[in-house]
Amino acid sequence: MAGLGLERVVKQFGSFVAVNEVSLDIRDGEFLAVLGPSGCGKTTILRLIAGFERVSRGTIRLGEHVVSTEEEHMPPERRRVGVVFQSYALWPHMNVGENVGYPLRVAGLRREQRSRRVAQALETVGLTGFGDRRPADLSGGQRQRVALARCLVMDPQIVLLDEPLANLDTHLRGSMQREFDEYHRRTGTTMLYITHDQSEAMALADRVAVMSQGRVVQLAPPSQLYREPASRMVAEFVGQASVVEGDVWTAAEAGRVRARVLGRECLLRAAPEQPPQQAAAICLRPDDVSVRPAVAGDAAGTGIIRRMTYKGGYFSLEMEPVDAPGRMLKLNVQEPCSVEVGGRLAVDIRDGWVIPAA
Ligand SMILES: Nc1ncnc2c1ncn2[C@@H]1O[C@H](COP(=O)(O)OP(=O)(O)OP(=O)(O)O)[C@@H](O)[C@H]1O
Ligand SMILES: [Mg+2]
Structure with missing residues (x-):
């Protein structure tokens, strides 16, 4: 050896x-x-x-x-x-x-x-x-x-x-x-x-x-x-990921930053040297995002379901966020579920990773 x-x-x-x-x-x-x-x-x-x-x-x-x-x-x-x-x-x-x-x-x-x-x-x-x-x-x-x-x-x-x-x-x-x-x-x-x-x-x-x-x-x-993917390429190549833009408001403290992503305020994980940054690349895994049906008055943080694929026990969804038209957010929704293509959902961002700037 x-x-x-x-x-x-x-x-x-x-x-x-x-x-x-x-x-x-x-x-x-x-x-x-x-x-x-x-x-x-x-x-x-x-x-x-x-x-x-x-x-x-x-x-x-x-x-x-x-x-x-x-x-x-x-x-x-x-x-x-x-x-x-x-x-x-x-x-x-x-x-x-x-x-x-x-x-x-x-x-x-x-x-x-x-x-x-x-x-x-x-x-x-x-x-x-x-x-x-x-x-x-x-x-x-x-x-x-x-x-x-x-x-x-x-x-x-x-x-x-x-x-x-x-x-x-x-x-x-x-x-x-x-x-x-x-x-x-x-x-x-x-x-x-x-x-x-x-x-x-x-x-x-x-x-x-x-x-x-x-x-x-x-x-x-x-x-x-x-x-903690080091770049967008790694984020997208390893596992399912959506990379979206977000504004990081605070410098990293204890591995976390405050940020605004897809119209929602949230806490994200970040490298220790991460500074506040406009339009940072944020890696969201399907499990980082939870969804619920959008109700009247929900504006920020909603999106339209564009694709649904049955995976056995859950559906894999692609959602186009209102705040980032043209981008697709990958989500998982457990079965049974009542959502369908064309429907509108509101997202909550529970976790995510700020991809370090190159
Ligand atoms: N003998 C060679 N002469 C010229 N170019 C070469 C030679 N061997 C490899 N290359 C080039 O080097 C690059 C890397 O090739 P390599 O075979 O290492 O890729 P790989 O990552 O193993 O790809 P794959 O997943 O398709 O097997 C390719 O662009 C290939 O065309
Ligand atoms: Mg090879």
């Missing part, structure tokens, strides 16, 4: 900067998720760590060893980094045991040693007895476990996973998530897990690094990411 450090890592392809000054410290035994939209540089970071790509600038350290700098590049096979890809990349003509044992054969281990370690790896992923099957005769989840076993058989110091569940259906994803989680708890292996699925990142990781356009824009535990 080992920690991992990236220090101001840059990767350019020609003049295009795919990874831009990324610094990350992953603790020994930590489960870190890298989350971000397509093309933001996630896979490139994984390939840099595994040693499939050279850094343009910066330093990568694995445990005690510097493995990548502009001048030095330790080859992938010496890094003891295990990689699992989305496309399982199993050999179709080899059976499960041969697939898992392949890296050991390449490394020149003898047959008896190989079969012992293959059996161990298959046991770790719950596939004891599957050694003679062909990949074609396995389910998607089982294939993914074979890919994981093949990565574990080399006894990696760190495991990198690139969207390993993207090809699986929702149920299987859930059960594989539990398996990754259990494997991590049992072995304490340092894991870096790449995904563009925020719920997967939140469910699995100790900390999540959110990336946008080659940069890490926030690195925090899941709950902090959700409750």
Whole structure:
């Protein structure tokens, strides 16, 4: 097991900067998720760590060893980094045991040693007895476990996973998530897990690094990411959020400010250095807002329901506030409920987060 450090890592392809000054410290035994939209540089970071790509600038350290700098590049096979890809990349003509044992054969281990370690790896992923099957005769989840076993058989110091569940259906994803989680708890292996699925990142990781356009824009535990997004992008990418304008009247005191949002006075959470500010960006989660039918005389703080989606037990609503035409406020309303599209509601703002000014 080992920690991992990236220090101001840059990767350019020609003049295009795919990874831009990324610094990350992953603790020994930590489960870190890298989350971000397509093309933001996630896979490139994984390939840099595994040693499939050279850094343009910066330093990568694995445990005690510097493995990548502009001048030095330790080859992938010496890094003891295990990689699992989305496309399982199993050999179709080899059976499960041969697939898992392949890296050991390449490394020149003898047959008896190989079969012992293959059996161990298959046991770790719950596939004891599957050694003679062909990949074609396995389910998607089982294939993914074979890919994981093949990565574990080399006894990696760190495991990198690139969207390993993207090809699986929702149920299987859930059960594989539990398996990754259990494997991590049992072995304490340092894991870096790449995904563009925020719920997967939140469910699995100790900390999540959110990336946008080659940069890490926030690195925090899941709950902090959700409750205290560092930017509008993070607020909208992680969980459901409405970002609306509000006027912050007071400087932060004990983590709270007085503000006016959508025509309502309210108390919001804010960073300690938050000053009074006109037209600040406010992140409202569906649970931050409560609603009731608007009555005659309600002017400020009302809105028209534009969309309703049944979610099982509750409805997810989009409401257009009278005070912010064109914006949509996301709300949840418990079942049974009598509201309908075109109806008018009054909102109360119970909580919310002032997104720090850039
Ligand atoms: N070998 C390459 N040559 C040129 N550009 C590249 C190369 N590899 C990646 N890129 C570019 O770098 C950017 C980041 O790519 P990367 O594969 O890291 O994205 P990603 O975050 O993994 O996206 P996805 O979620 O779609 O897998 C993209 O714009 C991509 O086109
Ligand atoms: Mg990718």
